[in-house]
Amino acid sequence: MPLVTSKELLLAALEGHYAVGAFNANNMEQVQAIVDAAVEERAPVILQVSQGAIRYAGLDTVSNMVRTAAAEASVPAVLHLDHGPDFEQNVLCLRAGFTSLMFDGSKRPYEENVKITAKIVEMAHICGVPVEAELGKVLQSADGVTEEQVIAAMTDPVQAQDFVARTGCDSLAVAIGSVHAMANAEAELNIERLKALRAALDLPFVLHGSSGVKEESEVEAIQYGICKINVATMLNQAFVRGLVKAQAASPDNIDPRKWLTASRDAVKEVVRHKIRLFGSSGKVTASGFVSPPKTFRSAKLGSIE
Ligand code: G3H
Ligand code: ZN
16 A cells, blocks of 8 residues: 555554554665565554665665555555654655654754754645654663663653644654663663653654663553654664574575575564564554544644555
Protein backbone atom coordinates (compact mmCIF):
# COMPACT_ATOMS: atom_id res chain seq x y z
CA MET A 1 0.00 0.00 0.00
CA PRO A 2 1.13 3.63 -0.39
CA LEU A 3 3.09 5.24 2.44
CA VAL A 4 1.05 6.72 5.29
CA THR A 5 2.02 9.48 7.71
CA SER A 6 3.23 8.88 11.25
CA LYS A 7 0.44 11.11 12.58
CA GLU A 8 -2.28 8.54 12.15
CA LEU A 9 -0.15 5.62 13.38
CA LEU A 10 1.06 7.39 16.52
CA LEU A 11 -2.36 8.72 17.55
CA ALA A 12 -3.76 5.21 17.22
CA ALA A 13 -0.87 3.90 19.34
CA LEU A 14 -1.42 6.57 22.00
CA GLU A 15 -5.09 5.66 22.14
CA GLY A 16 -4.37 1.92 22.14
CA HIS A 17 -1.46 1.93 24.65
CA TYR A 18 1.12 0.35 22.39
CA ALA A 19 4.14 1.65 20.48
CA VAL A 20 4.99 1.57 16.81
CA GLY A 21 8.51 0.35 16.09
CA ALA A 22 10.63 2.86 14.17
CA PHE A 23 13.43 0.85 12.64
CA ASN A 24 16.50 2.40 11.05
CA ALA A 25 17.27 1.18 7.54
CA ASN A 26 20.69 1.63 5.94
CA ASN A 27 20.52 -0.80 3.04
CA MET A 28 18.17 -2.95 0.97
CA GLU A 29 18.42 -6.01 3.22
CA GLN A 30 17.43 -4.01 6.30
CA VAL A 31 14.49 -2.40 4.47
CA GLN A 32 13.25 -5.82 3.37
CA ALA A 33 13.77 -7.37 6.81
CA ILE A 34 11.76 -4.60 8.51
CA VAL A 35 8.88 -4.71 6.03
CA ASP A 36 8.74 -8.52 5.95
CA ALA A 37 8.59 -8.76 9.75
CA ALA A 38 5.87 -6.08 9.92
CA VAL A 39 3.78 -7.84 7.28
CA GLU A 40 4.11 -11.21 9.01
CA GLU A 41 3.20 -9.63 12.36
CA ARG A 42 0.34 -7.55 10.85
CA ALA A 43 1.89 -4.47 12.45
CA PRO A 44 2.04 -0.83 11.36
CA VAL A 45 5.68 0.15 10.95
CA ILE A 46 7.99 3.15 10.60
CA LEU A 47 11.13 2.90 8.49
CA GLN A 48 13.49 5.69 9.32
CA VAL A 49 16.52 7.08 7.63
CA SER A 50 19.37 8.66 9.55
CA GLN A 51 21.99 11.13 8.33
CA GLY A 52 24.45 8.24 8.15
CA ALA A 53 22.06 6.24 5.96
CA ILE A 54 21.55 9.21 3.64
CA ARG A 55 25.32 9.65 3.34
CA TYR A 56 25.80 5.92 2.77
CA ALA A 57 23.02 5.14 0.30
CA GLY A 58 21.99 8.54 -1.07
CA LEU A 59 18.68 10.26 -0.31
CA ASP A 60 16.86 9.23 -3.48
CA THR A 61 18.09 5.65 -3.38
CA VAL A 62 17.15 5.06 0.23
CA SER A 63 13.76 6.78 -0.02
CA ASN A 64 12.88 4.89 -3.19
CA MET A 65 13.87 1.56 -1.61
CA VAL A 66 11.53 2.23 1.30
CA ARG A 67 8.71 3.42 -0.96
CA THR A 68 8.99 0.35 -3.18
CA ALA A 69 9.05 -2.08 -0.26
CA ALA A 70 6.10 -0.30 1.39
CA ALA A 71 4.08 -0.36 -1.84
CA GLU A 72 4.34 -4.14 -1.91
CA ALA A 73 3.41 -4.46 1.78
CA SER A 74 -0.09 -5.07 3.09
CA VAL A 75 0.47 -3.08 6.30
CA PRO A 76 0.77 0.71 6.71
CA ALA A 77 4.37 1.95 6.55
CA VAL A 78 5.92 5.38 7.09
CA LEU A 79 9.09 6.87 5.59
CA HIS A 80 10.56 9.01 8.38
CA LEU A 81 13.58 11.31 8.59
CA ASP A 82 15.59 10.48 11.71
CA HIS A 83 17.45 13.34 13.44
CA GLY A 84 17.10 15.88 10.65
CA PRO A 85 19.85 18.38 11.49
CA ASP A 86 18.41 21.54 9.92
CA PHE A 87 15.67 23.23 7.87
CA GLU A 88 17.37 22.38 4.57
CA GLN A 89 17.48 18.62 5.19
CA ASN A 90 13.79 18.65 6.11
CA VAL A 91 12.93 20.49 2.87
CA LEU A 92 14.91 17.96 0.83
CA CYS A 93 13.19 15.02 2.52
CA LEU A 94 9.76 16.56 2.07
CA ARG A 95 10.54 16.91 -1.63
CA ALA A 96 11.79 13.31 -1.73
CA GLY A 97 8.38 12.11 -0.49
CA PHE A 98 9.00 11.44 3.19
CA THR A 99 5.74 11.05 5.09
CA SER A 100 7.18 12.03 8.47
CA LEU A 101 9.94 14.49 9.36
CA MET A 102 12.14 15.14 12.36
CA PHE A 103 14.11 18.17 13.35
CA ASP A 104 16.60 17.57 16.15
CA GLY A 105 17.42 20.97 17.58
CA SER A 106 18.14 19.53 21.02
CA LYS A 107 21.81 20.59 21.01
CA ARG A 108 20.96 24.17 20.03
CA PRO A 109 19.96 26.99 22.36
CA TYR A 110 16.30 26.66 23.39
CA GLU A 111 14.96 29.66 21.45
CA GLU A 112 16.75 28.52 18.28
CA ASN A 113 15.24 25.02 18.66
CA VAL A 114 11.77 26.60 19.01
CA LYS A 115 12.26 28.87 16.00
CA ILE A 116 13.54 26.25 13.53
CA THR A 117 11.09 23.57 14.70
CA ALA A 118 8.15 25.97 14.24
CA LYS A 119 9.35 26.92 10.76
CA ILE A 120 9.63 23.25 9.71
CA VAL A 121 6.23 22.44 11.22
CA GLU A 122 4.62 25.30 9.28
CA MET A 123 6.14 24.10 6.02
CA ALA A 124 5.45 20.38 6.57
CA HIS A 125 1.86 20.86 7.68
CA ILE A 126 1.05 22.64 4.42
CA CYS A 127 1.86 19.30 2.76
CA GLY A 128 0.06 17.22 5.40
CA VAL A 129 3.28 15.81 6.81
CA PRO A 130 3.81 15.57 10.59
CA VAL A 131 6.98 16.60 12.43
CA GLU A 132 8.79 15.04 15.40
CA ALA A 133 10.86 17.42 17.50
CA GLU A 134 13.35 16.82 20.33
CA LEU A 135 13.74 18.55 23.65
CA GLY A 136 16.23 17.55 26.30
CA LYS A 137 19.21 15.63 24.96
CA VAL A 138 19.51 11.91 24.25
CA LEU A 139 23.30 11.65 24.49
CA GLN A 140 25.69 9.38 22.57
CA SER A 141 27.40 6.46 24.32
CA ALA A 142 30.53 7.06 22.20
CA ASP A 143 30.99 10.33 24.13
CA GLY A 144 31.45 8.33 27.34
CA VAL A 145 28.54 9.90 29.23
CA THR A 146 28.14 9.78 33.00
CA GLU A 147 24.91 9.16 34.92
CA GLU A 148 24.94 12.80 36.08
CA GLN A 149 25.11 14.00 32.48
CA VAL A 150 22.19 11.78 31.48
CA ILE A 151 20.09 13.13 34.36
CA ALA A 152 21.01 16.73 33.58
CA ALA A 153 20.03 16.23 29.91
CA MET A 154 16.50 14.98 30.69
CA THR A 155 13.47 16.81 29.27
CA ASP A 156 11.93 19.43 31.56
CA PRO A 157 8.09 19.12 31.64
CA VAL A 158 7.42 22.87 32.04
CA GLN A 159 9.74 23.77 29.18
CA ALA A 160 8.25 20.96 27.09
CA GLN A 161 4.77 22.42 27.52
CA ASP A 162 6.02 25.80 26.26
CA PHE A 163 7.93 24.11 23.41
CA VAL A 164 4.97 22.11 22.09
CA ALA A 165 2.60 25.09 22.33
CA ARG A 166 4.99 27.34 20.41
CA THR A 167 6.13 24.88 17.73
CA GLY A 168 2.99 22.84 16.99
CA CYS A 169 5.11 19.68 16.63
CA ASP A 170 3.14 16.44 16.26
CA SER A 171 5.29 14.21 18.46
CA LEU A 172 8.10 14.84 20.91
CA ALA A 173 11.32 12.90 21.44
CA VAL A 174 11.89 12.99 25.19
CA ALA A 175 15.10 12.41 27.11
CA ILE A 176 14.19 10.14 30.03
CA GLY A 177 17.38 8.21 30.70
CA SER A 178 18.28 6.47 27.45
CA VAL A 179 21.57 6.96 25.60
CA HIS A 180 22.11 6.43 21.87
CA ALA A 181 24.01 3.41 20.54
CA MET A 182 24.69 1.45 23.72
CA ALA A 183 26.00 -2.04 22.95
CA ASN A 184 23.89 -3.71 25.68
CA ALA A 185 20.40 -3.17 27.11
CA GLU A 186 21.40 -2.01 30.60
CA ALA A 187 19.68 1.34 31.13
CA GLU A 188 16.48 1.95 33.05
CA LEU A 189 14.20 4.77 32.00
CA ASN A 190 13.16 7.43 34.49
CA ILE A 191 9.46 6.62 34.63
CA GLU A 192 8.76 9.40 37.17
CA ARG A 193 10.05 11.98 34.67
CA LEU A 194 7.97 10.37 31.94
CA LYS A 195 4.85 10.53 34.14
CA ALA A 196 5.48 14.23 34.77
CA LEU A 197 5.82 14.83 31.03
CA ARG A 198 2.63 12.90 30.37
CA ALA A 199 0.78 14.96 32.99
CA ALA A 200 1.89 18.12 31.20
CA LEU A 201 1.29 17.05 27.59
CA ASP A 202 -0.99 14.78 25.58
CA LEU A 203 0.87 14.29 22.30
CA PRO A 204 2.74 11.09 21.32
CA PHE A 205 6.19 10.72 22.90
CA VAL A 206 9.15 9.11 21.15
CA LEU A 207 11.89 7.03 22.76
CA HIS A 208 15.36 7.30 21.23
CA GLY A 209 18.33 5.09 22.08
CA SER A 210 16.19 2.04 22.76
CA SER A 211 18.93 -0.51 22.08
CA GLY A 212 20.46 0.36 25.45
CA VAL A 213 17.22 0.13 27.42
CA LYS A 214 16.04 -2.88 29.45
CA GLU A 215 12.98 -4.39 27.82
CA GLU A 216 10.82 -4.25 30.95
CA SER A 217 11.55 -0.53 31.15
CA GLU A 218 10.45 -0.04 27.53
CA VAL A 219 7.20 -1.87 28.22
CA GLU A 220 6.51 0.26 31.28
CA ALA A 221 7.21 3.46 29.31
CA ILE A 222 4.62 2.51 26.70
CA GLN A 223 1.96 2.71 29.42
CA TYR A 224 2.83 6.39 29.89
CA GLY A 225 2.60 7.47 26.28
CA ILE A 226 5.76 6.36 24.53
CA CYS A 227 4.18 5.65 21.13
CA LYS A 228 7.22 5.41 18.85
CA ILE A 229 10.36 3.49 19.77
CA ASN A 230 13.49 3.97 17.66
CA VAL A 231 15.65 0.90 17.14
CA ALA A 232 18.97 1.16 15.27
CA THR A 233 22.06 -0.28 16.98
CA MET A 234 20.40 -3.64 17.67
CA LEU A 235 19.59 -4.07 14.00
CA ASN A 236 23.15 -3.32 12.96
CA GLN A 237 24.42 -5.78 15.58
CA ALA A 238 22.06 -8.46 14.23
CA PHE A 239 23.10 -7.73 10.66
CA VAL A 240 26.80 -8.15 11.45
CA ARG A 241 26.18 -11.20 13.64
CA GLY A 242 24.29 -12.91 10.80
CA LEU A 243 27.04 -12.06 8.34
CA VAL A 244 29.89 -13.27 10.53
CA LYS A 245 28.11 -16.52 11.30
CA ALA A 246 27.32 -17.21 7.65
CA GLN A 247 30.87 -16.34 6.64
CA ALA A 248 32.27 -18.75 9.22
CA ALA A 249 29.95 -21.49 8.01
CA SER A 250 30.93 -21.08 4.35
CA PRO A 251 34.30 -19.31 4.19
CA ASP A 252 34.87 -20.19 0.53
CA ASN A 253 31.62 -18.67 -0.67
CA ILE A 254 32.02 -15.90 -3.25
CA ASP A 255 28.34 -14.97 -3.66
CA PRO A 256 27.58 -12.11 -1.23
CA ARG A 257 23.85 -12.81 -1.46
CA LYS A 258 24.34 -16.01 0.51
CA TRP A 259 25.85 -14.16 3.48
CA LEU A 260 23.52 -11.17 3.15
CA THR A 261 20.50 -13.47 3.29
CA ALA A 262 21.69 -14.55 6.74
CA SER A 263 22.04 -10.90 7.75
CA ARG A 264 18.54 -10.10 6.50
CA ASP A 265 17.06 -13.06 8.39
CA ALA A 266 18.83 -12.04 11.60
CA VAL A 267 17.54 -8.44 11.37
CA LYS A 268 14.02 -9.68 10.64
CA GLU A 269 13.93 -11.74 13.84
CA VAL A 270 15.00 -8.76 15.97
CA VAL A 271 12.32 -6.59 14.33
CA ARG A 272 9.71 -9.28 14.95
CA HIS A 273 10.74 -9.55 18.60
CA LYS A 274 10.51 -5.78 19.09
CA ILE A 275 7.14 -5.50 17.33
CA ARG A 276 5.74 -8.11 19.72
CA LEU A 277 7.34 -6.44 22.74
CA PHE A 278 5.90 -3.04 21.77
CA GLY A 279 2.38 -4.50 21.45
CA SER A 280 1.91 -3.48 17.81
CA SER A 281 1.65 -7.05 16.52
CA GLY A 282 -1.82 -7.79 15.12
CA LYS A 283 -2.95 -4.15 14.96
CA VAL A 284 -3.62 -4.47 11.23
CA THR A 285 -6.68 -6.68 10.93
CA ALA A 286 -8.41 -8.21 7.91
CA SER A 287 -10.67 -5.16 7.75
CA GLY A 288 -7.67 -2.81 7.74
CA PHE A 289 -5.71 -0.73 10.22
CA VAL A 290 -7.60 0.39 13.31
CA SER A 291 -7.44 4.19 13.01
CA PRO A 292 -7.99 6.60 15.89
CA PRO A 293 -11.46 8.09 16.38
CA LYS A 294 -12.35 11.01 14.10
CA THR A 295 -11.96 13.53 16.93
CA PHE A 296 -8.21 12.83 16.96
CA ARG A 297 -7.70 13.37 13.26
CA SER A 298 -6.76 16.69 11.79
CA ALA A 299 -8.31 17.39 8.39
CA LYS A 300 -4.89 18.30 7.02
CA LEU A 301 -2.90 15.55 8.65
CA GLY A 302 -4.69 12.41 7.59
CA SER A 303 -3.17 9.91 5.23
CA ILE A 304 -1.48 11.45 2.22
CA GLU A 305 -2.35 8.49 0.02
O1 G3H B 1 17.29 7.68 16.26
C1 G3H B 1 17.59 6.48 16.38
C2 G3H B 1 17.68 5.87 17.67
O2 G3H B 1 17.42 6.69 18.70
C3 G3H B 1 18.22 4.52 17.84
O3 G3H B 1 18.94 4.34 19.04
O4 G3H B 1 20.84 3.03 18.15
O5 G3H B 1 20.35 3.10 20.57
O6 G3H B 1 18.83 1.88 19.04
P1 G3H B 1 19.78 3.00 19.21
ZN1 ZN C 1 17.85 8.87 18.05
